[in-house]
Amino acid sequence: MPIEYLKETPSQTGGPYVHIGTMPAFAGLEIRQDEQQHVIPGPGERVKLVGVVWDGSGHPVRDAMLELWQADSAGRHNAPDFSGWGRAAASSETGEWEFDTIRPGTVAWRDGKPQAPHVSLLIFARGINIHLHTRLYFPEDEAALAADPVLRAVEQTGRRATLVAQRVEGGEVPTYRFDIRLQGEGETVFFDM
Amino acid sequence: MSHTTLPAGGGSNFGPGSGGDVIKRDRSLHAPAFTPGYKTSVLRSPRFALVSLEPGPGENAGPKFDAKILAPLENDLIRNYAKSGEAVGERIIVFGKVLDETGRPVRNTLIEIWQANAGGRYRHKNDAYLAALDPNFGGAGRCMSDDDGNYFFRTIRPGPYPWRNHGSDWRPAHIHFSLFGDAFAQRLVSQLYFEGDPLVPLCPILATLPDKDAQDRLVAKLDMKMSVPFDSLAYRFDIVLRGRRQTFFETKPEGH
Numbered sequence A: 001m002p003i004e005y006l007k008e009t010p011s012q013t014g015g016p017y018v019h020i021g022t023m024p025a026f027a028g029l030e031i032r033q034d035e036q037q038h039v040i041p042g043p044g045e046r047v048k049l050v051g052v053v054w055d056g057s058g059h060p061v062r063d064a065m066l067e068l069w070q071a072d073s074a075g076r077h078n079a080p081d082f083s084g085w086g087r088a089a090a091s092s093e094t095g096e097w098e099f100d101t102i103r104p105g106t107v108a109w110r111d112g113k114p115q116a117p118h119v120s121l122l123i124f125a126r127g128i129n130i131h132l133h134t135r136l137y138f139p140e141d142e143a144a145l146a147a148d149p150v151l152r153a154v155e156q157t158g159r160r161a162t163l164v165a166q167r168v169e170g171g172e173v174p175t176y177r178f179d180i181r182l183q184g185e186g187e188t189v190f191f192d193m
Numbered sequence B: 001m002s003h004t005t006l007p008a009g010g011g012s013n014f015g016p017g018s019g020g021d022v023i024k025r026d027r028s029l030h031a032p033a034f035t036p037g038y039k040t041s042v043l044r045s046p047r048f049a050l051v052s053l054e055p056g057p058g059e060n061a062g063p064k065f066d067a068k069i070l071a072p073l074e075n076d077l078i079r080n081y082a083k084s085g086e087a088v089g090e091r092i093i094v095f096g097k098v099l100d101e102t103g104r105p106v107r108n109t110l111i112e113i114w115q116a117n118a119g120g121r122y123r124h125k126n127d128a129y130l131a132a133l134d135p136n137f138g139g140a141g142r143c144m145s146d147d148d149g150n151y152f153f154r155t156i157r158p159g160p161y162p163w164r165n166h167g168s169d170w171r172p173a174h175i176h177f178s179l180f181g182d183a184f185a186q187r188l189v190s191q192l193y194f195e196g197d198p199l200v201p202l203c204p205i206l207a208t209l210p211d212k213d214a215q216d217r218l219v220a221k222l223d224m225k226m227s228v229p230f231d232s233l234a235y236r237f238d239i240v241l242r243g244r245r246q247t248f249f250e251t252k253p254e255g256h
């Protein structure tokens, strides 16, 4: 008889009111009103990440909630002075979301070789049965991107660009735009890791 | 539940209580992305296959939350938004254990819940359902699991509510929940339902799951022994997150 393990609890959509439990002030609750989960304080170069999640008909997903996870500027996770984690709500009007964080450092992959600097993102929304996992890479270091083991795991080379943000001119701090396409032309790469 | 408990894995560089890689997610236990019975999924489901990879150091680690962020009443939704009195509705306790696939308790992990009030109305700027708001009910709760993985909330049983899908479908009474575990790869957001609710078998969102067994794992069971006499009914709901593979032999990275 095979050894039995417990079965993972099945995922269900976060639904349109996901903010009540995760970002209550955004939902309109009169609690935790000073919370700024999309701002991740810590030592390092400040950067701004902005974007929209698009559905398969080219319309913004205005009820999306995103979570970010990243290393600190020295490439460490769970550093004592940097949580590495944040949450942002898409605007109910435009679908735009924004993170205000620091530029991540280089984290080694499983084989000890460097990954290109990136942040990991999870996307929750009505109609998404199990959260989608993607990565935002920074465009500047082309050699690091070309050598990145996770990007190289995307067999269709033309799809790798969906994971690289674009530098936007202007802004007080370096700003990167990252459009996430759930379906259709230019569909973003999502991971099962 | 019959299962084999494995010892904690060694060789960790991810802090106490953790072991090797997070075990691959068994996608057959979850809904596919494209579930046309739940219409909103049609345009929000990727068409390409997910790119599968073993987790790296970032996926095996995850955010840490300190119990200090919690206010004293955050797990008591009957009182945590009280203005002039307690929330209206059927008083319930929802409790259980957070375990991983290998049967180990998931300790000190943040659990967030949110739900509609007893009339099926959410306190959210975008909910326009005609049922009234309860001035004493916010619908948000948080707690941390304890050292044995146990958690509990007190709340009111949420009402069912209509939503536009095949005309007016009705959601069964449900509580949304969110957990982190101790790895980014263990993240889980889902919904719990209540034993005996006649709307459960009619729900298009629950029906996105692959089989009855998966659906049953989201149904909280009435527990009369834990019910508080003359106060609250109790529902038991255990939650299972992905586990970690034991590190039998270390594969040493080259260089570095």
Ligand SMILES: [Fe+2]
Residues within 6 Å of the ligand: A015, B171, B174, B176
């Ligand atoms: Fe709901």
